[in-house]
Amino acid sequence: MQALPLATIAFVLYIAAAVWQGMTLFRRVPPRRGMVRLIAALGLLLHIPVVVMLINQTPGLLPGFTTSATLLMAVVVNVLLVASLFKPVLNAGIALFPLAGVALIFATWLPSQGGHTGLTPGILIHATSSALAFAMLAIAAVQAVLVGLQNQALRHHHIRGIVQSLPPLTTMERVLFELIWAGVALLTLSIASGLIFLDNLFAQHLVHKTVLSIAAWGIFTTLLVGRYRFGWRGMRAVRWTLGGGLLLVLAYFGSKFVLEIVLAR
Structure with a gap:
């Protein structure tokens, strides 16, 4: 299983979730919080195996810059989705979902060194x-x-x-x-x-x-x-x-x- 196809699909899903939530914020479409969460969660489900593959390819136990960035963004998306079930924070996904997608794409393209x-x-x-x-x-x-x-x-x-x-x-x-x-x-x-x-x-x-x-x-x-x-x-x-x-x-x-x-x- 290659990382780039999964990263690309996750990127598209993250962008779709962010765009819909952004259009909701500007009252262009009706709110669909459950749909936005589902789309972003599907992106996260593809994001996680890519992170695992990147970490497995990293020498040492400390991931490098690009791998660290995409790992942290996976945590951010996860925390945001869980928190949005209890607090009105889903609008933060307008910025954070695309950042997660961009970090994922960069991590699959740029080599990441590791520490020991x-x-x-x-x-x-x-x-x-x-x-x-x-x-x-x-x-x-x-x-x-x-x-x-x-x-x-x-x-x-x-x-x-x-x-x-x-x-x-x-x-x-x-x-x-x-x-x-x-x-x-x-x-x-x-x-x-x-x-x-x-x-x-x-x-x-x-x-x-x-x-x-x-x-x-x-x-x-x-x-x-x-x-x-x-x-x-x-x-x-x-x-x-x-x-x-x-x-x-x-x-x-x-x-x-x-x-x-x-x-x-």
Whole structure:
């Protein structure tokens, strides 16, 4: 079984789910949340075996840049689909489904180098909590963009378009902070387990990941404290969320991208 055909079909399914949900957001088609979930879930079912094949082709136990990206996006899609059963977060798929498809296509085309480490229970805890933290905070970042658009539209008294399709702003903000709370809890576990269980950070090029992850943790934690103590919301919450999300992306992919794609090491 070759990876590229499966990746291509998954890409098409992800795009189809994102397009329908996007058209729903702009009130061009009726909402079909169950259909969108089903299409994206079919994409995920094809996504997973491709990830397995890519990991099996990777030397060592730590996947390289492209494989790591598509593995993380599989986790993001999975978490989003499950969370959408309980919270109004399916609109985040408008951005995240295509990103998952693009990551999958790139992973099948670009060679991905691997690292070498022993897979211990401690490292497994670190890897799992890291992936789940990234997923939660990636969904939070897209949710923040929607909150920002909704906030700006209401501020300018534009009550048509996406404002009519989204839940009330108070609900959107509540869900945003619930995602951040969950993401920060998982990120805390990720950082703590990394500091405890990962040896020789310099040799594994993980210093920058640790520093940037701690910086992102600081931004998200400050936002949560500001929300609790001072009632931070609106565009301030959006900016802090996107700032923390950007640092987290750099933490997870920065050195891998430079070493493997730019320097080809």
